[in-house]
Amino acid sequence: MSEEVRRVGRELVYKGAILEVYKDHMEFANGNHADWDYIHHDGAAAVVPVLPDGRILMVSQYRNALERHTLEIPAGKLDRPDEPGKLCAGRELEEETGYRSDSLEWLITLRTTVAFCDEKIEIYVARNLAAASQQLDEDEYVDVKAYTIEELKEMIFGGTIEDSKTIAAILAYESKYLKQK
Structure with a gap:
């Protein structure tokens, strides 16, 4: 202090x-x-799952706080406070999308609400996706769909995507990996 x-x-x-x-x-x-x-909050991890054609897998799920469905990158709470974010991101990728990856690379770490909350989310990029099986929690209903970076940016700047971790992750991914080309 x-x-x-x-x-x-x-x-x-x-x-x-x-x-x-x-x-x-x-x-x-x-x-x-x-x-x-x-x-x-014990922390969380999230993942930007990139298909071979460059599209990004997104999940749509109901969010009680907003009383509606939202479109987000796959994410979830750490199982324990000292769980490595990379492990959590890989688990959430498979649980929510039905894909796994042997290539998770750290992208950014963000703090969601620094004025009153200590939540930290580590965000990774997943490539080399391989089909696995979706393993949702009993109270989880998730739809998975792939989008181009341009479609996602249109939804961000059009106000459809409002989730802060998703906005930060998509724009950071584009800046780090796509602007270099």
Whole structure:
């Protein structure tokens, strides 16, 4: 912590299946105090699955917070806080799309909401996709479809794709791998 701000207490307000919500009691150098919300998340990984023809596999699934389906790259929560992101990304690729890859390369790491949450998502690019079998969780219903980078960019800039990890991953993938050509 910095000299201007320090946490003087933390209390658990809620513990759920994927996150913990805390109230942090903060003290400032000028003597003032405040309570800040803090959400802990063990982390996640995501993957940009690239087919041999360059199209990218995307998943459509219902998201309760938005009360609608969203189009996203495959992603999921780490099984444990110290699980390597690459392992998680490979597992989620197979579970959600029915493909596996022997070639996962780190693309970017992002923090989803730095003002109040510590969630970290490591994002990988998967090539050399091989057919496997989709292994969805009991409460997961996922449709898989391939799109060109141009189709995805149109959906991003048209407001159809709003998921931050997906937007960051698609634009980073294009910048790193396609702009060089």
